[in-house]
Amino acid sequence: MLPQRLLTLALAGALALSVTVAPRAAHAADRTFATGSLIIPMDLSYQATGNLQAYGLLNQLLRQGVRVYWIIDPSKTYHAAPCNTVGDLCAWDCGVEGSGVKCPYPTASPDVTATTTVVWSDSGTAAGTVIGTHRYRGGPFAIDAADRARALPIIAAWNNQTLWATNPWATRTTFRVVSVHEATSAFTGNVAKEMVAAPTIAVFSDGNEDIATGYLRAAGIPQSTGVEFPTAKCNANCGPGTANPDMLTAEAVMGPLGTCAAPNANHKNGALWRPDGLPAYCQIMSMHWNVTDREKVECAGGGCPATQAECGTQPITFHGHEVVAEVRAFLQYPVHFFAECQAVNAYENTVPNPAWPWLDDAGRDGHFLTTTGTPPACPCTDAQFQCVNNVCVPSDLKEVGAGFMIAPQPASATVKVLRPEVPYNQFDGMFGTTGGSEPAYNLSSYLNTTYKNNRQVTLLTGPNGPGNTDVWMSGYIDGQCDIGPILGPPVPGQTAKATTCQGGKISYLGGHQYGTNTPLASGSQSMGARLFLNALFEADCVTTEGQPSLQLDLTPIVVAAQTLPVEAVLTATYGNVANGAALDVTLKETVGAGIQIVSAAGGTLAASEVTWTIGAIGGVPLRAGDPAATGGRPATLRFGALGDYQVTLDLTYKVGTSTLTATQAFTVMVKLDSDGDSVPDDTDPDPDDPFVCGDSDADGCDDCSSGHFEPAADGCEGPNPGTGDKSGCCSADGGPGGPLLLTALAFGFVARRRRRAAA
Template sequence: MRRAWVLSSGWWHRAAAGVRGVRSREPRSFGTPPRCLLVTLLLGGCLSLNPAFDGDGGVTSGAESTTTTASVSTGAAAPSESASGTPGSASDSGTPTEGSTVGVSDTGNDTDPGPGCDDGVQNGGELGVDCGGPCGPTCEDGQDCVVDGDCLSQFCLDGTCTPDEFAAGSLIIPMDTDYQDLGMLEAYGVVYALLSAGVPVHWIIAPDKPYGGVDVVASAIDLQSGQPIDAHGYRGGPFVVSAADAVDALAVIEGWQQQNPATAVHEVSASFMAPVSRRLVAAPTIAMFADGNQDIARKYMMAAKIPDSTGDVTWPDSSPDMLDPLEVAGPTDSEHRDGALFDADGDPVYCQLMSMHWGVSDAEALPEVVAEVREFLGEPTHFFAECQAVSAFENLASHGLFLTTQGLLTGGGSNEHEFHGLDRPFAQFDGAFESVGGSEPAYKLPAGGTYKADGLVMITEQGSPVGVNDVWTTGTLDGMCAREDPGCTIGKVSYLGGHEYDVATPISDNPSSQGTRLFLNSLFEAPCSAASGTPDLTLSKSAPAHVAAPQITFTIDYANVGIATAHAAVLRDVLPGGSSFVAATQGGQLVGDTVTWSLGNLGPGENGSVSVTVDLGGAGVYENVAHLDYMAGLNAFGLDSNVTMTSYP
């Protein structure tokens, strides 16, 4: 059984702030401005709306009730990613080449983030010059901070922005060719296995690093050989498991290495500081589009040994996660959330969808597929397209144009490249990069066409400005949020040129396998894999402090105040000892001594209230607590309510 995680203290507690409120469920359509965009327009930045756990267990004393109106929360939606640009801006914080802003339009994303945030003066509640407070997570290491959310590193230690510290005994999964040349693709598989087992993983990426740049320097010992590693400069975005989680991680890693000995893992021998880009807490749910070329995605996934939701690493066409065009389109072309990407309430049931070579003519014949994917991207999800699938989705004027104003044209192939935004999770690789051929090896903007935001393109032809021969591109739907904004609630879109990349290793001898690395990077960019993209649930219970008659009615309130859907939610209430069941509202069923409510999927803003009434067996104090189980990605999470205490007589 997977372990349940309740992220309510430590870093998670410090990172979140605010007042919690429960929103009623409202019908959603793409035409309604998303929460991310609304906050951007009002405050000049797409900030996290997730408040902190109150930390007191939700229990107060009082004459009428033993409970407080505040809810116990998982707190799982605290920001965890480093924001790489100014809030409210779509600018790239990497090192673009000259001319890299060619073909970029202003779509409202360059909203001034607030008074004083770009004036070179510390004012207006800022924690440093133009950083923190109303300016959002923009303070660099060494600058003052109050909460983690003030810092680019997302880590505020003793009032100073600081990279995260990892103690001796932490584990590093190297992602450079020095130590992971043979096991590079399988390394993603072990990360997926760790997340599936409930072990958090930290993705270490140095801000503003150059091509081939070092992310962190650390000393360690290779787990398999015992070879000491002295002050190695880890590159390519290594993954780190903290010492506190090492015991659980080793149980997974040892089994993995028995089957996959090429996968290297190092045990840290001395503490080190590292810039954490993403804190991964859940294995993403993945859907593969059966577009006739699913063998390409299947090959990539099998090389990494990442399974479907049933645990099948072969990804057969019979997999429940293999969706054909009609399944994605759904039964109607008027309701764009009735396909297999959504549940009956219109909430997404996957974090990630990929299409490898869907035809342009196929999209024109069945435009509802593109319409459903556009709605899917209105949520914190991710869509990956490769080769002709890029044109099929992007160029469909009626529902496409996810990243551009007028679509994309096919560019020319080249193996001389320039790299941008190398501090982005999407752009992590080490060594030479080689493109592959196909009908669409690269993309260019048509005359008059633009990208909807700046900083989207990560790999271009050498010497060509952005918008001429672009190989690897990613951004949020319609450019609605700043690049890598941890509070964004809008889906991400990624486009890769080239028909089919290789999966051969060692990577240093097979640079055409790097495209597969980019594909695998995007799996862990699926927002639901990070703490900031998991559901944030509240659960509170109330009951009278005293009763004169031998009967109590308990009321249980629940809500999802996060940005992602909680799947398969089940609420349980064990009857107090000495009591007997009378009735439950909302279809609650008694099995043994436990009343159970199957709540289904709880989308953002969904909430409800149930109650259970019991007869009391005699005088005494009756304690009671409710429990809520749910899934985020493929992981099980759990949450207890506050404890109520009722005396009789």
């Protein structure tokens, strides 16, 4: 077997190599797509009827292993006037470029120009029809020509109901054909997001869950089991173990709460979490959670006694603030939280209350995107405020703790589109607002509230925004990072933040309920449903930014053999060097011809394979309670002859509902060791003397002084082992650092070089 000292050096080299080659966080970049690449248009010219169901198709492509690229021009602008406005014409044509026909509605500038033909059309245009050159708007999706053959059958099953019997995953109540075009020449577009994993989606059953499930059904996106989300509110038939496992009640989200005397302060024990401590979902949606429910605390199923002492050992059975705490803990991972209408206030305006019966700690703070305001002293000079305990607080319970105040619905024609290049903000035409108890939001100048990251949160706002009548907002938890690069200089007094983050993202949308009617039209309220769907697939847990990056290794890859056959223990190791976790992991080791698997502790053997169930591999940095990011599994292998052998490691894992695989092949070299000192003859300075093999630890003693490669027991351990006292050491080569040391180090370098070449 490979000498232990050299194995240590090799492992250190492998670690350094892994750090060097680990992929950096993905950023938007130009990519050239070859002839035959597919485009899923997202503008109203070619995807009006199939627009929402394009996201359902996207979900299935990712679920079945087809990578999809979101093409968005980073310098795009929004043309607020209809494109056919005399004196203010858009520079691009609405359909075929060169036609001179302008869209009769506002649009953002195009994202990519391509010459294409029809594969599928949501308007019934025949397949093969030549489109010509179109400047695609609204953030189209692209599939590389290399993945075309795998994608086309999925697209066909999605768009053809006669194929559903053999492709039941495509079955859905609402059916729309999704337009797909094929490029007849290469084109280059800016990849804003590279999507690799289909998301797992939790819907908070807050009494208005049918709004979220309505959006998802309109898109054709099912639960993680493949079953459609229900049309009705789930009532008692929801949560883990039911027919609707991805619909979570407040009680399921908050988890065990403990007793009045011993409250449970664990904010990671509800249904958002797996037993291993990692998030169970990529996303959670809350559409209209009532602030009154957020403020509710119940003991033993009813009201709590006047004091904690009176309550004693009664169980705490409901705690609205704990729902907020569980979501805040969830957002420490690369996940996404979406809230709409009153749910925005319910989460964002939560302020921890240490008094009985709340007994809150700092983890029960809302304010994911906004600061907590400072109430001014009484008397109150703003009619929306009242004097409570000598300070001015909002009169409306939904605004207490702001955060956010409630703003009126802005007219659709007055909405300003900020940051049209952000994936969240992709749509074509004019955005249509809607009403409700919270149609829009204001920051409060009276309380001096701000966005924690004031550089980039508001995406759609009224004429006096941002910060006034904001409709669509997004950001990382506590403003940690920017959502994409900031164009132009920073706001005075602020500095740029990171564009990649370890935590999760939040999206807030004003308005009670948006439509799902198609075909989409400029100014349609269905545009809000599209923003909801944008947020699903913009999340880091879907894109390359939030994926695990798994490294595989096999040690040793040099086996020293004095006699044949020879047995050796080879350890397959794995490690994650990225933020995202890998779930439901299995490790498979496949051995090539001439190798016999003798044993593999904890593994399942089948002929030339052994498989281990790993569980989950945590991301880095590890959060408290996460599973380890590294590990290994040993197997004893028997080799019948000298020579090179092949061993392949496959790590299969899940992210969201997608199953992914990391694979690495290794060449194991079995070499002659005539003197049996565990150092192969070709690197042993004296292959016939088991007491001579080199001095890898530079202590002046031969590592084989014992007749076997043992640097830790080579005669240089006394009289004071471990103290650095070298008195009494031998000097076989005339002192430390002599030729034997160089020989040993050279062997370590050669072994690593050959191994890297084999990999």
